[in-house]
Every structure is written in C-alpha cells, then in structure tokens.
Amino acid sequence: MRLSTVTILGGTFTAAALLSVIVAFFSALAVERSSADGVRYELDREAMNWADVTANGLRIELTGTAPSEALRFRAMTLAGTVVDASRVIDEMEVTASKGIAPPRFSIEMLRNDGRLNLIGLIPASTDRDELIARLSKLPGVNEVSDLLETADYATPETWPLTVDYAIAALRDLPRSKISLAAGDVTITAMANSAEKKRQLETQLTRRAPGPVALTLDISAPRPVITPFTLRYLIDGDGARFDACSVDTEAAQKRILTAARGTGFSGDARCTLGLGVPSPEWAEATSSAILALGRIGQGSVTFSDTDITLIAAEASDRATFDRVVGELENALPDVFALHAVFPDAQAATPQGPVEFTAILSPEGQVQLRGRIRDDLSRDAAESYAKSRFGSEKVYFAARMDDTLPQPWSLRVLAGIEALSALNNGAVVVREANVDVRGVTGNQDASADIARILSERLGEGENFSIDVAYDEKLDPEAALPTPQECLADVQAIQSNRKINFEPGSATVTGDSRVILDDLARVLTFCGPVALEIGGHTDSQGRESMNLDLSQQRADTVLTELRQRRVQTGRFVATGFGETQPIADNDTEEGREANRRIEFTLVASATDEAADDAAEDTGTESTETADEGSGDDVEDNGDADPEASDSSGDSALESTDGSDAEQGSAAGQEKTE
Template sequence: MFVLAALGIGAGVAFLVAWIVTGIIEERTRESIRLAYAAAGLDWAEIDTDGMQVRIGGTAPDAEARERAAEIAGRLVSPSRIVTAIILAPPPPEEVAMPPPGLEILRTGQAVTLTGVIPGAATRQQIDTALAGLEVTDHGEVAAGAELPESWARLLPLALTAMQALPRSQIRLEECGLWVSGAAPSQTERDRIRAMLSRPGPCPVSHDILAPRPLVSPYRFELGLAEHAAVLPACTARDESDIARIRAALEGLEIAGGISCVEALGAPSAAWPEAVLAAIATLRELGTGRVALSDTEIRLRVPASVDETSFTAAGEALRRALPEGFSLRSERSSGEEEDYALDRAVGLGARFRAVLPAEGGVQLSGPLRHDAARQAVASYAASLFGTGGLVNRTVTDRTLPDGWTARVMAGLDALALMHAGKLEVGETRIALTGSSTDPGAEAQVRRILGQVAGVGTELALSISYDAKAAAEEAAPSPEACLTEIRTILAKDQIVFASSSARIEGESAQVLDDIAEVMRRCVTSSFEIAGYTDNSGRAEKNLQLSAQRAEAVVDALLSRGVDLDRMIAKGYGEANPIADNETEEGRAANRRIEVRLVQPRAKPEATTTGPEPPADTPPPAEALTGTDDTATPADPATGTATVPPEEAPPRGPATPEATIEPRSTTEDGPVDTLPGRSDTLAHASPPAAPAVPGEETPPAGPPVALAPKTDDTARPAAPPPRPETATDAQPRPRPRP
C-alpha cells in the first residue's frame, strides 16, 4: 500500500516537473519565433504551441508572405513539429473605371429608349425636360460628380432638338461627336435640321436625314433675271443630286430669298435637269429675262432692251441644247411698260434712272407716278440739260410711294453737277456715279440728296474729279484764242531760211508765245497754212508751202501743243491776198497763216460734188507769219510780207501736196465760199426727241465752220467769227 502511494506520489511529481519543463520549452519556442517574425515584418502571423507542436496561423497578405512565415519557423524548430494554418487575405477590390459619358436615344413615335452614361444630375434634368410627354424606357446611368464635357454645352442641345423634330430617329452623342439619323416630316424641316447640324464646331457632327417626296404635277421651274437681281418662284427636282446641279448653275446670282428647290416625284423626263440647266445657261447669257418650264414646255421671254440678233441667237441655241421631247416658245417684249413689269416680276424694286453722257443730252427711264409727273420731270430735265439729246422712256406706276417725284427731281439736280454720270433712284437707295469738273461736287450732291433721302435711305455716291474736262471748261473761247495769236503775229513773224523749210532762230520766241496760247486753248483746233507767191513752178511752191507748214506744226508740237489739234497744209501760190505783179504784193503773199478749224465726226452718208482743183485753199481768215526776213505785218491785213525767193521750175503737182476736197454731208446744208471751190458742211442742231406734253423745239440756224472771205487784201476789221460751230445748248446749273 505504501509502495503504491510512493509510486503515485513519484508519478505526480514527475508529471508536474514534466509539465513545467514543457511549458518553459513552449514559451521559449513561441518567443523565439515571434521575435524572428517581428524582425521579418510578419506581424500578422499568430503563434501557438501545444507541447512540442508549433501552430502557425494568421492571415497572410499574399502567398509569398505565407511561405516566408513557414520558412522562418522551420529554421527555429523541426518542420515536423510545425502545423501551418495560415490563410491568404482576399485581394482588395479592383477600382472600376467610370465609362466616358455617352448617350444614345432611339425614338419611334412617342416611344423613346434612353441608354448611356449621363455626366451629373443637372444634365439628367436637362434630358428629362426634353423627353417630357414621351414614353421613356430609361437605361441611363448618372455618373454623380462627373464633369460635363466642354463639347456637350453645344452638342447636347443639338441632339435633344433633333430628337424632338424627328419622330423616327436614332441619335448618338459621344464625348466629342454627334451622329443623327432619321426621317423628317417634310423637306423644309429636313433642310432646317440639316442647316442647324451643319454649323461649324470643334467636334464633328454627321447626319443622315431623309424626307418624303411629294407627287407634283405639273413639274415646274421658273427663273427671272434682271441685271444682277434674280428671283426663283419655282424649282422642282427629282433628288438632292439634281438640286446640287441646279444650285451650281445658279451660283453667283443674287436670288431674292435664296435658292429653295423641292424634291418631288412626277418628273416628266429623266432629262429634266438637263433642260433646266440649258434654260439657266441661256438666261445668264442674255443677262435679263424670264424662263419658265412646265413639264416639257419651256417659255423664254426677254425685254425689249435685248437686241433682236442676240434674242434670236439665244433662242436657237437653247432649242438645240434641249433634250428630246421638250418644246420652246420664245418671246421678246415690245416696250418699256413690259420691261418694267418684268423688273417687278423678278423682284426688283422701282428704280428711276437717268444717264448723262459726256457729249450731252440725258436719257430718262423708269417709273413715275402718273403722266403729269412724267411731263414735269421731262420738262425739268430739259431745263437742266437742254432739249438736245433728251430721251424720255419713263413709265407710269401708281403704286410708287409719296415723295417719289421730289426724289427724282433732286436726283436730276445732283446729276446736273456732273460732267458725265448715271443716277439711280430707288425706294431705299439713291445712287449717283460720275465725274465732275468741280472738286467740291460730292459735298454739294450730298447736301441736295440729303434733303430728300429720309431715314433709312442709303446714299451711294462715286464721284471723281475730271481734270481734263475742267480744263476744257476753263479754256478761253476760240475767238479769244484767235485774238491772242493775231496780236502775237502782228508784232513778230515766223521767219524761214531762203527757199527752205528751216525756221530761223529769231522766230523761237514767236513760236513759244503761240504755243503758250494754244496749250491753254484746249477746245480749239488750228490749221497751219503755208503760202508762196506765183514765182517759179507751181508744184514746187506747193511743196515748199506744205513743208513750211509742217515745220511750224513740229515746232509747236515740241512746245507741248497736242498734235491732234493741229493740221498742216500747203497751198502754194493759191489764194493770194495781194497783187503778185508787184514786189510788195509778192512779199505779202509769201506767208504762214493760222486759222481755227472744227474737226467733224465721220458722216453716216455723204454726197460728193465736183472735185475742186488741188491748189484751191480755204479762205485766208487767219493769222499770218512770214518767211525769209522780218518784214513788219501790214496793219490793215494782219499779214506779214517777205522778200522774193528763188522761183523753182514749174512741173506737175506732187500727190503729197494735193488738198483733199471736202464733201457734202448729211449733217447739214453746204455752202460754197467765195474765192474757193471746196465746200464746208454746216452743223445743224439735232432735233430734240418728243417729250409728252411738250413741243419739239425748232432747229436752229446753220452755223458756218469757216467765215466767208474774198481773195484780196482786207482792210483792218474786227475779229471775224471763228471757224468753230456748236449747236449744243449750254447746260444750266441746278437751282440752289
């Protein structure tokens, strides 16, 4: 019994000692592993000991950390004693990127399907407002806090507007881009939406929008053109490609209201666009008129201002260009009333025009309110510009605004300040272009027109200063020029070397003085005539006289006198002014004369009379110079004489010195001047055109281009009438 007790006590003590020793070992093992884990940064690991076993637990962040924990523990204790219970931590949740903003709208009638990512609640509110009243299937997701793309400030309203306008549509809005497809209820609405979507912007916008095509009959196209204005009352085409071709043909025309063409079914021929293009080309070639196509019938109408030749040629060209099956009827209007009606038909406003050519006369056209106004304006124009060349093509239009006649008369006042110009009076615009001899004319014109222009009326002025015309207006009269040159030659003469055309140096001052006068007399033309006495051969005398006249012309030309205002002629021994039987008479007959001439326009038709002798000169109504010696001029005749010269032998006349005979013209009656056998035409005043309510003024008396004179020496007399004639009435200045 005792032994059993002793054994029991011994076993208990042994168990206790073993338990204590085991506890110490476990604690040391656990502490050594913990320290190793701490040094390795494995603080997540959990360590537990159970006798000789070591249990490693905890949640490792990844597999690599778990393997490292087992490895470190295996270095401290036997791997057979290690029980690993380490689990891996779940991976962190991945960040899901928010898709970029985008929106897709599908509409079929009242039903709308919405998908996409909508940036922000405010944008969603804007979309909901646009979709109000529609049945919406909403698959849209709002990205809270997302920023609205900068491009959406423009693209989103476009997308929502297109969706509202297109009952059947598909719209896709991206971060920087918009695509719209759908069917518009009409072509007008389609064109409006297209124009809206076609406005330029930083992001692309594409569209594919269709519209129904109506069936029309008749198929029509109509174009009116006058000057630079045009109107397009009707334009029908099969499709957009045909419309594009028509637009290209109309490019450059100022069409009131723009180009509006309708796509329609019912074209009479597949060649319809070719017929339209041919009609447009013809009307543009003519520059004015109206063309209308109704199915296969074409009507071309032009105003009377288009000449018959151009009208006929254009009609034939159009007829050849038309496709098979099309017919053409062309017409030309017969008067101003129809032309004015055409202007109004093509959309041009009322316009009164007055054209003032530089040569005088005035041409009036356009509307006035009634016949009394037409007569009053014509009379007023006659008082400003004279009746010569007045053309009145005005028409009546009782729809003109109040004050129209006052505007027209003020415009004529302004036009009268011009040397040449064009006036156009419209309802909202008064235009005047031209040249004036007054540097301050534009200011005067603005004052005159400003009194009638009114608010909203544009004054379009283009006025230049015509220095040449001003110089002509300021030039001395031909009579004054004649007197000045006579005075010069009465003091000194033009002297030539004996039997030569060389001018002696002592005559340089005389030529300088004469040239100075001629340069100022820009409206006068002169004939330099050379004469000899009857000594020697006639043909040599004629040749020498012509050479001396040419020498004087050359000398004056070198001094700045225009060549087109001088004529050199040699008359030899013809038309003596003194008796060739005496030395004094022969000296007087050897002379240079200067006379006034008036250049004449080429006549439309002439009647040729008997040809005068080649040596018959015009009368000596002239200024004279002398040759060989400085013999004083005869105070009674104004003609200087020269000493005798060597007489060359006689012979046949040279062709170069032959004087061309003057012929009778249709410009006026013909007089035969005493002492000569050639003739000069008189210029008769042109008949004034008939003006309604006015009598045609009688023609003025004929005016001779050269004074009549005899062939003998003349006593001193007042200056004769110059060899110039004009029937143009002076243009009165406008009333202040």
C-alpha cells in the first residue's frame, strides 16, 4: 500500500517535470521565432534585404554582406530595437570599398605686383623647392608665399606642362590670378589698356600648349580719349568713318543708324572710351551725320564740342544753307558748328604751294616742298627726327615767307600724322591736308583724324586714305604652318644634327642648330609638328626602332628646354622603315640616318596637301652627320656581325657579348 503511494507520487512528479521541459522547449522556440521574425521585419522595412537573420537560442545572429560600414551599423541598431542589444550577434561582412579616388591637384597663383601667393594641392612628387625658385626669379616678384599642400598620388600626365605654361603666363601679368589644374588654366587679369588687353589675349592663346584648355578673363579700363573725335565723310567712293569715338554702346548704335540712313554700309570701328564732352554726344553726332547726308557730299568732323562741316564743291548752296540752319537749331547748346561751303579756286600758274612728307617701307623719311622760315624749318626737322630717328630723315624743303602763319602748325600736324603709318605720304596744302598710306594698325585712321582735328582747329579740311595691311600687323603676322616649316628647312638645308655614336646624346656642334630651330619655332605660333627619327638598315630592326625613338625624344626635349611650346609636337621613331637613299653605300646610309620634321596632318589644309603632292613631301630632314646609327661606325648594329656583337652598342646580354661588340666596333672604326 505504502509502495503504491510512493510510486504514484513519483510518477506524478516525473510527469510534471517532463511536461515542464516540453513546455519550456516550445516556449523557447516561440520566443526565438518571434524575435527573428521581428528583426527580419524591421530590416525588410528599411530595404536591407542583404541581411540574413538566424535565431540561436536567445541570440539573434545577423549575417550577409553589407554594402557599406554605415549600413552594417544601421542593421545592428535596428535589431537592437526589437530585442536586447546584447542578444544581437554581428556576423556580417562589408563590401570591399573601391580605391579612394585621387584628389584634384590645383594651384591658385595670386599675384599683386611684387607679392605672389600660392594656394592649393600639388603632387608629392613635385619638386616644391624648384617650383618656388622658378617663381621667385620672375621679373618683379619680391616675395612668394607658399601655402601649398601635398598628396602622395600619381602625377597627372599634363601637370608639368600646365605648370610650365602658367609660370610663363605669370611673367607678363603683374596683377592677376591664375587657377590651374592638370590640363586646365583659367587666367583672370587686368591690362593697362584695350590695346594691351588684345596683345595679352593673342600672346596667351598662341602660347597655350595643345593639351591645355585655356580660359581668359582679361579686363581693361576704357581709354581716355582726348579730344573726343568723330569724322564722317561722303564722297564719290561712298560713305565712311575716318574716326568714331563713343561713350556708350547705345550711342554707337544711334550713330551707326544715322550713318546707314545716309548710305553707309558695313561696320564702323568705334572706340568706346572716357572723356565725352557732353551727354548729348550721340544726339549731336547723329544729327550732323544726317545733315551731311542731306547736303550730299562732304565731311563732318567733331573735336570735342567743335564741329566742322565742309560741303563738296558740287553741292547745292541753297540746300547747304537750309540744312546748316536747321542743324544749328537742333544741336545742343554746348556744341559749336563751323560750316564751310568751298568757293571754286582759280588755278595759279606759280605751281602748287605744298609741303610733302614721304615715309618709305624701309623707314626712310623725305621732307620736301615749302616751309615758312628758319625757325619753322628747324622745328619741323627736329620733330621729324624725334619721331623717325636722326639718321632716317632727309630734309629738302625751301623757305617761302609768303606762306600763311598757320602753315608751320599744319606741317607739324602732317609729320605727326605720318608717324601713325608704316609707309605713306602727307601733303600739306593751303586748303587741305592729305594723308595716304598703309598701316598695320586698324585704328590708324581714327588716330590720324584725332591728331589733325586737334592740331588744325575748326574749319580746316583734311582727307585720310589709309589702308590696313594685315601683314604689317604684329598681332597677325605669325607665319602659317607651311611658312614655318619652310623656315625650318632653310636652317637645315646645309646643316645636320649630330648624335654621339650609338646613343641619343646630341653632340656639342649640333646645339647651335637646335638654338636656331628654337628661335624660329618660338615665333611660329601653335604649329603641330612631328619629329621623326630614322636610321639606316644596319643592325637589328628592333634596335634601330628604339634608337630612332630615343633620338626623336631627345630633339623634343632639347627644344622644350629652349622654351619652345611643344605641346602640339610629337616624337616618333621610324627606325629603318623609311629610307630615302640606298643602304648599300656609306653615302646612302648617312642620308638615311636623320631627324625629320613633318607637319601633323590635322594642322595642314588642302592647299598644303596639294603642295605636298607636287613636291613629294612637306618635311625637312636633319641627317645625323658624323653620328651614324651603326655599331661599327656610329651606332647601328653590324649586319655581318653576330647578333650578340651587333647588339652591344645599345644593349648587351652578358660581358662576352659586350666585349665582342666593342671589339668589332673598334676594328671597323680603325
């Protein structure tokens, strides 16, 4: 009885224990599943599908590959909001990050006269001390402030070329900011005048190497024009401006509109400047131009507020009087009109009373005709010598005391006007000053009109017939690529670049030739050239190809060291593939060993291509006289020698080969 009771009680407790274990097991599974589902839900809601969630007891394990470290941390944070953070086990990996992109190397060069500030990031391989030394040697630079940082990344290919160009540009820009990055230069500067601005823009653009993109922002103050001048003519050749000064673009538009109403066609070169004598300048000048058009032919000249209107002899007097009267009433009060209707002059048998000044293309000046007295003669001769040079003036005028009093002033004005020409003549007469010639300055007519209107005064008539010749314009006188190549050919017609035997080292006697070539190429502008290296056929083909490339590279380097802008030059080695003579003779081999300059195809036009077809080539050759390309004589391998001996001039595989090649070379030389 008692045994049965114990057995029953033991069984009851055992069953209860088993039931507790079972309940606890399934409860733990439910908690695990619930926790894992909750974490998975939160991750899916944040679009973190890359993360896997695994329940391991009370622990939640996160696995998978996170796109970034930040997302991995975010996944851990989300899991910690669902279950206790201590239960979250991080088994995730992070996608390998790409290599950090190299920084953008750049320099800001800020120059204010003698002080130069450098700000930016440069490659660690840049010779910083050498860069500062070069900048310190620029004319006018007294202090260089170095605020540059460095980064140890590969130097961009165009970085050295860009820095060289920026330093060269800084030489001519005392007040400027130059921003440079590899292959990109932006220049912000101020010029002293509009003319200086044009010169700087032309120079900087021409010097820019091909791989460098250039952006210019050069400003210049408006010129002060004194006197403020405008001269408009209508004659048998049509209507034209000899001078045109305006204070605003709106004034220019109004003046041109008035001129077109009188038959003017084309574009007028109006100078936008300071010094306008009245805010009504556009109103007065346009009214006078329209009045001249109603008269028919003649000229109207403004010198500040003084107006001279001269009608042609064939004009109608009644129309002239009516138009002049209307113009006087229409002009603003500050302007004074002097109108002239010329009377027909009877011819005089005494010959013309005139003074002539002639300027030859060579710069020689002849002064002939009549002068009033000794004082006037000395003044005219001294003034001419101060303008053109004492040794270039020939004075042959005779004195005539019957000349009018203003004659001397008219002569001096004519000489001053002549100095604005490259060649031409000025004829001073009682009724007129006539200026004719050729110039390379597009503003010469306006300058001459300003000189004569100021010096002669109101009521005086003058005529200007000046032609612009682009060849005389220093800004437009650069040779064409074909002309540049012809100049190089002339230098090399009877001289050759020599190299040390079996090497790419230029001999001392060839440096003079390279100096001459550099002098020509410096003034050629942005011409594109290929420097081709050629050898004879002796030796192995691969060796000759390498040697020709090395020599072409050497010539390119030599030109660059002479400050030639070589951004559009390429150096190419052709080896023995393009002979121009028979390689079976020493003379032929000598001719085939050469450096050849050729215009790159993209820089030639159709005319150049036609010329190349007619002449056979458009290149210049510089044979490597005395340097050779064979091992035995001057550097190339001996075709009769073994490969090992033939290679010894440039490369040797072991000591015996080198000795054998050297011996072969000595024997041949002897």
